Amino acid sequence: MLFANPNAIRETYPDRLKDIMNVEKANQSGAWLSQWSRLNPAGTPLHSLPDLAAELGVADILVKDESKRSELGSFKALGAPIALVRLILCEFPEQRFDAHGLLSGRYSSALADFTVISATDGNHGRALAAAAQSVGCGCVIVLHANVSIEREQAIATYGAEIIRISGNYDQSVEEAAALAQKNGWWVVSDTSYEGYEDIPRDVMQGYGTIAAEIIETGCAFTHVFLQGGVGGLAAGIASYLWELKGGQRPTFIVVEPDQADCLYQSAIAGKAAKTNGSVDSVMAGLACGDTSPLAWKFLQPSVDFFMTIQDSEAVSAMRRLAVGSEQDIPLEAGESAVAGLVGLVRIINSQTLCAEVGINTQSRILLISTEGATAPGVYAELVGETDASVRARQQAWLAKA
Structure with a gap:
């Protein structure tokens, strides 16, 4: 389904939003992140897929490959460490900590009794656990029933304490908040709620690094497809x-996803809303039922269209990117990474939708492949081959390029 947002505007970025998030702070976050040893200092590649573009009848398809961001395998590695650093700098001004010193563990002895907690579908929790381990503070991660054991083990590798609940993602968010209040811990979440916006703002500001790197390439694009989630x-x-x-x-x-359409429902309601669906989706990183009210302040005036897709379409897109072609590099794209491609294909297959969205033979499409095989077993089951196999084919393609 596609919904044209009646509240989208095209004008100068409003000061009311710039006071919350801005390019200057995003670039500062990027500078800090460049000093974290767990990230690729070169950023992530932006690939052109000319064969896929020709197949879909557009001028170009650009894919930002976040599977190469770090050992963590997803874009979430940009948000959690920035939020953690800004939180510590704010809470301990008298210590005169600096960002590089924090991320290198220089102040670990002073932070041994400082603990952060968050709910996660997998990737954010893994990134927070890794950042906390680097900083030297404690970390507790709350997982809901649908988070795979594979993703749990990946988080535990970084020393986090794991707490399981029987509910869904939104209930795990509530549990994390309750545990934080009870134990004097700090919630470092990527979703906001009433009275809790500063840390989610810092998480989102970290994601601006992706946009900054894209702009640095000088590549032009007319349409940007972005994953939903919160x-x-x-x-x-x-x-x-x-x-x-x-x-x-x-x-x-x-x-x-169709069953986790909180942003789509928000667009219809004209305010931050909940999904009407079950939330359970193969696209685990997008299986969220509640819109982040803070994120909605930015999305309501800027996003032109909201759309929903089916799990089966995501699996097909994963396989298409994994195979590659003579001119298209094979890509290791996880379940949530392909949502944008699915949306594009859905629109291309309808002349009516193409006309509505303004996609034609001159369009240059930007997609964000947000994660690699962060759950290798799930990836292999869905794609029909291992992530290692896809990476080997990618290396062979690069050797010929």
């Missing part, structure tokens, strides 16, 4: 590009 990634990237491009910003389309 809205943090979409808000972080859209706000950055909007501030730079102003009224000439690209068309933004947000894509999410």
Whole structure:
């Protein structure tokens, strides 16, 4: 389903939003992150897929490959460490900590009794656990019933204490907040709620690094497809590009699972809303039922279209990217990484939708492949081959290029 957002505007980035998130703070976050040993200092590649573009009848398809961001395998590695660093700097001003010293563990002895906690579908919790381990503070991660054992083990590798609940993601968020209040811990979440916006803002500001790297390439694009979830990634990237491009910003389309359509429902309601679905989706990173109210402040005026997709379409897109072609590099794209491609294909297959969204033979499409095989077993089951096999084919393609 596709919904044209009646509240989307094309004008200069508003000061009321710039006071919350802006390019300057995003670039500062990127500078800090460049000093974290767990990230690829070169950023992530932006690939052009000319064969897929020709197949779909557009001028170009650009894919930002976040599987190469770090050992953590996803874009979430940009948000959690920035939020953790800003939290510590704010809470301990008298210590005169610095960002590089924190991320290198220089102040670990002073932070041994400081503990952070978060709920997660997998990737954010893994990134927070890794950041906390680097900093030297404690970390507790709350997992809901649908998070795989494979993802739990990946988080535990970084020394986090794991707490399991029987409910869904939104209930795990509530549990994390309750445990934090009871134990004097700090919630470092990527979703906001009443009275809790500063840390999610910092998480989203970290995601602006993706947009900054894209802009540095000089590549042009007319349409940007962004994953849904609670809205943090979409808000972080859209706000950055909007501030730079102003009224000439690209068309933004947000894509999410049919059964976890909280942003789609928010667009219809004209305010942050909940999903009407079960939330359970193979696209685990997008299986969220509640819109982040803070993210919605940015998405409501900037996103032109909201759409929903089916799990089966995501699996097909994963396989298509994994195979590659003579001119298209094979890509290791996880379940949530392919939502944008699915949305694009859905629109291309309808002349009516193409006309509505303004996609034609001159369109240049930007997709964000947000994760690699963060659950290798699930990936192999869905794609029909291992992530290692896809990476080997990718290396062979690069050797010939």
